[in-house]
Amino acid sequence: MKALALSAATVGAAMALIACATNTTPQKFTSSSTAPLSTSSATYAPAYTPPLSTTPVTDSDQATPQEQEVDAKVAAAGLTVTDYSSAHLFVKAACDTFPGLSNATDGGVDPSEWLDGNATRDTNGARVYQIGIPVLCPTFARDIDAALKGLATKSDGTYEVGQGPGKIAPGKWKAVRAANDCYWERTSATGDIIDNKFVTHATTMIVNVRRTDGSVTFQGCPKMQFVK
Numbered sequence: 760m761k762a763l764a765l766s767a768a769t770v771g772a773a774m775a776l777i778a779c780a781t782n783t784t785p786q787k788f789t790s791s792s793t794a795p796l797s798t799s800s801a802t803y804a805p806a807y808t809p810p811l812s813t814t815p816v817t818d819s820d821q822a823t824p825q826e827q828e829v830d831a832k833v834a835a836a837g838l839t840v841t842d843y844s845s846a847h848l849f850v851k852a853a854c855d856t857f858p859g860l861s862n863a864t865d866g867g868v869d870p871s872e873w874l875d876g877n878a879t880r881d882t883n884g885a886r887v888y889q890i891g892i893p894v895l896c897p898t899f900a901r902d903i904d905a906a907l908k909g910l911a912t913k914s915d916g917t918y919e920v921g922q923g924p925g926k927i928a929p930g931k932w933k934a935v936r937a938a939n940d941c942y943w944e945r946t947s948a949t950g951d952i953i954d955n956k957f958v959t960h961a962t963t964m965i966v967n968v969r970r971t972d973g974s975v976t977f978q979g980c981p982k983m984q985f986v987k
Contacts, residue, residue: 822847829891838887849884850891853877857899863912863935863982870902872982875911878903878924885924905985913983917976920968927968927975931986934964941980948973 822830826847833839833846840849853874861867878885889907893900905911909921909928912935918927934941943966944955953972958964958980966983968975977983 825894826851829894832890832894833887836886836890838883838890840884840887846887846891847895849887850895853888854892854896854899857896857902863984866982868914869912870899871905871911872914874903874906875924878906882924910985913977915977915980917974919974920970920972928985929968929970929972932966932968932983933986934961934981935984936981937962938964938981942976942978943980944976944978945969945972946974946976947971 829847829850830845840846843849857870860870860873863869874888885907888903892903906924909923909926913927920927920929922928938958938961941958941964945953945968947953
């Protein structure tokens, strides 16, 4: 068995040498173990897609003044919600979800990332959240603000640079914990690599995203959070 394994390895090496000799197209490699990542689609979105919120079974007999305020503001903005009898129930379902979410430092999904995924999937719902969360659960108002400005916590994935749901804002992004076997990449709008790095281990990892970048990719990295 050992002799067979060596023979297979030898054949594989020979085939690789033949391929290199016949391929005249230059390739850009930044390390001996890491090749530039390729994207299969021009459409970018967060890697995390949140599950649908559970629709409350029953509604209270009478909405509170704060809930009535949300319904009135949403109606005045010409917005509607689906699967819920009123806008405040839609927002309340999210507010009830937030306390049960994990901390990003522990690898979980925090409220900003949850909202970022929802806002990407439903822009109408994002506007309802923007109106209702500051009223019904103001503690999480900064999270919906972050989601709508490209400042939400980022998981592995490819993000267009800019401000808006599903995007990554220019600035300094820091890993929430030590990075191991992590690869990040900054590319131009046309897909050319501007900067990239394979991190074997780093107790602190920072990626500076520039306004002129087209997109940023994280692979095998800890959650990334906006610093400034």
